[in-house]
Amino acid sequence: MLVNGLPSGLVNAEDRGLFYGDGVFRTLRVRQGAPVSWLHHYSRLYRDCDALRIACPAADLLFAELQSLCASQQDCVAKIIITRGVGSRGYAPAAGGNATRIISISATPQYDPLYFSSGIALHVCQLKLGHQPLLAGIKHLNRLENVLAARECQEAGLPEGLLEDERGFVISGTRSNLFFLRGGTLYTPDLSQCGVAGVQRERVIAWADKHGLPCIIKKISMDELLNADEIFMVNSVFGLWPVRELASYQRNSHSVAWKVQEWLNDEN
Numbered sequence: 001m002l003v004n005g006l007p008s009g010l011v012n013a014e015d016r017g018l019f020y021g022d023g024v025f026r027t028l029r030v031r032q033g034a035p036v037s038w039l040h041h042y043s044r045l046y047r048d049c050d051a052l053r054i055a056c057p058a059a060d061l062l063f064a065e066l067q068s069l070c071a072s073q074q075d076c077v078a079k080i081i082i083t084r085g086v087g088s089r090g091y092a093p094a095a096g097g098n099a100t101r102i103i104s105i106s107a108t109p110q111y112d113p114l115y116f117s118s119g120i121a122l123h124v125c126q127l128k129l130g131h132q133p134l135l136a137g138i139k140h141l142n143r144l145e146n147v148l149a150a151r152e153c154q155e156a157g158l159p160e161g162l163l164e165d166e167r168g169f170v171i172s173g174t175r176s177n178l179f180f181l182r183g184g185t186l187y188t189p190d191l192s193q194c195g196v197a198g199v200q201r202e203r204v205i206a207w208a209d210k211h212g213l214p215c216i217i218k219k220i221s222m223d224e225l226l227n228a229d230e231i232f233m234v235n236s237v238f239g240l241w242p243v244r245e246l247a248s249y250q251r252n253s254h255s256v257a258w259k260v261q262e263w264l265n266d267e268n
Contacts, residue, residue, distance in 0.1 A: 001104040002065050015100055017083025020091065021141035023100075024048040025081040028199070028236050030105065033074045035066050037236070040199045045080060048138045054084050055099050065103050076105045077237055081141070111238055115159060116261065119244030119254055122173075122233070123161040124222075125149045129171055129194040137197040149174040160233055162246065165194050170220045176235040177201035180228035181256050186215040187228075200234035200264065207263055213256075225249070232257040239264050 001009050016022035026045050029036040042059045049056035066078055081102040087094050127149045135142075145163075153161040153174060161174045171189050172178050177198045179188045186208050191197050208215035225231065230251060231243035240261040242254035 001102065002069055003102050004100060005061075005065055011100065011102065012086045014086050015083055016085060016087045016093065017081065017100060017141055019087075021143075022052070022093070023054065023081060023083030023141045024052065024139055025079060025141060026139060026199075026236075027077060027079045029108070030066070030070050030074070030076050030078050033067060033070050035063070035070075035078060037199055037203065038063060040202060041080075041236070044139070044197070044199055044202075045082065048140065049082055049099075051134075051138050052084070052140065053093075054082060056082060057099065057101050062101070062103070065101075069103055069105055073105055073107075075108055077108055078103065078105050083141070109237065111159070115238070115241050119242035119251070119257075120159050120233070121245040122231075122243050123153045123156045123158040124247060125152050125161040125163050125174065127152065127163065128168075129163050129165045131166060131193040133193055136194050137191050139196050139198075146174050160241065163195075164222065168222065170222060170225050171195040173233045173235075176233040176238075176241075177204075179204055179232055179234065180220075180225055181230040182224075182228050184213070186213050186256075187220060188215065188217055190217055190219050198234070199236050200239070203264065204234055204260055207260055222247075230254055230257050232260070234260075234264070 003011055026041045028041045046056045062080060070076060083100040084093055085098045085100045087097060127145060129145055149161050149163055160176060163171050163174060165171050172195045177200060179186055188201060205215050226247060226249045232240055234240045240257060242257040244251055
């Protein structure tokens, strides 16, 4: 682990990331020592920092530190955390100050191969996401909703869960973005009120545009989702998982999902 560029596992106890979750992060794959989709991830990191008015470290600096950390572990998962840094007591951030950057790596998770080929059963979470438009789309450090939802999935014995918002609209998985296909059109939820806009979501939307497949971002009800031809989940660590079962929805064929999955793997 690197903290502000130095090998360390220690962070100042007065860091606002610890005090208030005042920061953002990205999680990405590293293959053969190179961060996958680096420019996409840095762009999102920069935008998220900017939304919280945190000074984002330069791309070249983070890239160099990532490569240094991954020299001994060429294939892994990297996490970049940027906090507002050490500050005085109180919610209001002080003017100026230096951001804290933390980069860590861990072993790449091993998933059941059937998740990629046959698909997954998706748990419907009881937890509902609250609305906060100012934080919508941002991968900030306040992730307790996801923690509680992930515990639901763990207790249900399923690898991923579906999250709805407080009005009953479908938003995402606990750690992934959602897409579904119906009648030759791809759909993904509107994230203007809550949820995280992931890098893989951007890439799938780009894939649809490249291949002439209409992709609509909209509010999606559970009934609409259950009538889909295909459903799939994406994130930057596992890539793409088709959904074979969700409440009354059951599918064994995932032809479009498999095409997107192959493209994501090739592009990586």
